[in-house]
Amino acid sequence: MTESFSTMTMFTELDYSDYENDRVHFTCNNVDVINFSRVFIIILYSLVFILGFTGNILVVCVLLKHRKQATLTDVCLLNLALSDLLFIITLPLHTHYTVVKKWTLGSFFCHFSGGAHRTGFFCSIFLIVIMTVDRYVVILHDAKVVRYRTVKTGFTISAVVWFISLCVSLPSFIFTSETELSFGLGCSYIPNNDAWHVYNILSMNILGLGLPLLVMVLCYSRIIPVLMKLKSAKKQRVVKLIISIVVAFFLLWSPYNISLFLRFLDYVGKFPIDCDSVNNLKLSISVTESIAFTHCCLNPIIYAFVGQKFMRRVLLLGKNMSVRRGSSDSRKSTIASRSSDGTFIM
Numbered sequence: 001m002t003e004s005f006s007t008m009t010m011f012t013e014l015d016y017s018d019y020e021n022d023r024v025h026f027t028c029n030n031v032d033v034i035n036f037s038r039v040f041i042i043i044l045y046s047l048v049f050i051l052g053f054t055g056n057i058l059v060v061c062v063l064l065k066h067r068k069q070a071t072l073t074d075v076c077l078l079n080l081a082l083s084d085l086l087f088i089i090t091l092p093l094h095t096h097y098t099v100v101k102k103w104t105l106g107s108f109f110c111h112f113s114g115g116a117h118r119t120g121f122f123c124s125i126f127l128i129v130i131m132t133v134d135r136y137v138v139i140l141h142d143a144k145v146v147r148y149r150t151v152k153t154g155f156t157i158s159a160v161v162w163f164i165s166l167c168v169s170l171p172s173f174i175f176t177s178e179t180e181l182s183f184g185l186g187c188s189y190i191p192n193n194d195a196w197h198v199y200n201i202l203s204m205n206i207l208g209l210g211l212p213l214l215v216m217v218l219c220y221s222r223i224i225p226v227l228m229k230l231k232s233a234k235k236q237r238v239v240k241l242i243i244s245i246v247v248a249f250f251l252l253w254s255p256y257n258i259s260l261f262l263r264f265l266d267y268v269g270k271f272p273i274d275c276d277s278v279n280n281l282k283l284s285i286s287v288t289e290s291i292a293f294t295h296c297c298l299n300p301i302i303y304a305f306v307g308q309k310f311m312r313r314v315l316l317l318g319k320n321m322s323v324r325r326g327s328s329d330s331r332k333s334t335i336a337s338r339s340s341d342g343t344f345i346m
Helices: 003-008 023-027 031-065 072-088 091-100 106-148 151-175 194-229 235-267 275-293 295-305 308-345
Strands: 176-181 184-189
Touching: 031 072, 031 091, 031 275, 031 295, 072 106, 072 151, 072 295, 091 106, 106 151, 106 176, 106 184, 106 194, 106 295, 151 176, 151 194, 194 235, 235 275, 235 295, 275 295
Parallel strands: none
Antiparallel strands: 176 184
16 A cells, blocks of 8 residues: 555545555556645645534534424434534544644544544435435325324434444444554554455445435435425425435535445456556545535535525524624623723713
8 A cells, every 4th residue: 555545545444555466556656646635635624624514513503402392303403413523523633644644643533533434424324314214204104104203203213323323334443543654653444354345345335325325316206296296386496405415415425436446446456557547546536535525514505504494593593692792792882881981080
């Protein structure tokens, strides 16, 4: 495994440090790829962290403030925001690793970075699937399921999703560890046998893309015709929103999963081994990975901010904060005025 690829793609968990058939990887000149990827990762991850952290924190604050009026959907949205936040807080670790070109944060954060990153990713994907199925059930079978759509049910489903996500991500917690590499101490996903490499690819492509996309397509293909029959002025907006959800998910995650699959073919010797192919593949993984991670910024927009009820809550929260700030400023101004008047009188 070369220095560049290990540094660039810690979170792809494909840092195969013990290549036996990777002779070309050691002789290829990929300085341009390394430099571009580092700059690209630092800039984009910083933007994703700022936007994603701000948006998801706002979602959490609004939902917690109105927790007494919470619904099953609100509970899912809350856990979706929390899973995105877990995913997002690992990005500064990755950025730091990319900047300093070696791992300096210790063994605990190395294990945490790999495991938390994966747990947040899978939990976010699974919750999106749950919300898709919930929409399908509500629209097509509302009378039969309305009594089961309680807050308690939402917490139970969310707890199950977190548990499954943790189980699926357990190898990442275990096998992501500090490793002595040619450029110094690194943090790499190095399992004890090839089966875990296969598991890594299959879990990403099947659980992370294939099944979620299949569920979305099946559910929304049934939902859209029902909405089109409704005589509502809002149906066009809802249909466009549904289509945007599927398209955004597919466009952001598919290129990354395809790149990972090609990287796996390279690992098992089924991919053409030449310098151009290797450098293009490394660049593809770096770019598509960064773009895919922007999905956590879109989740608050797609699943929360587009809802009229949620937007009213956001505006109300902002109004309340403005009123409090105005009251505080008014009190400070009054105190200062009194102090000034007193000084003038004396």
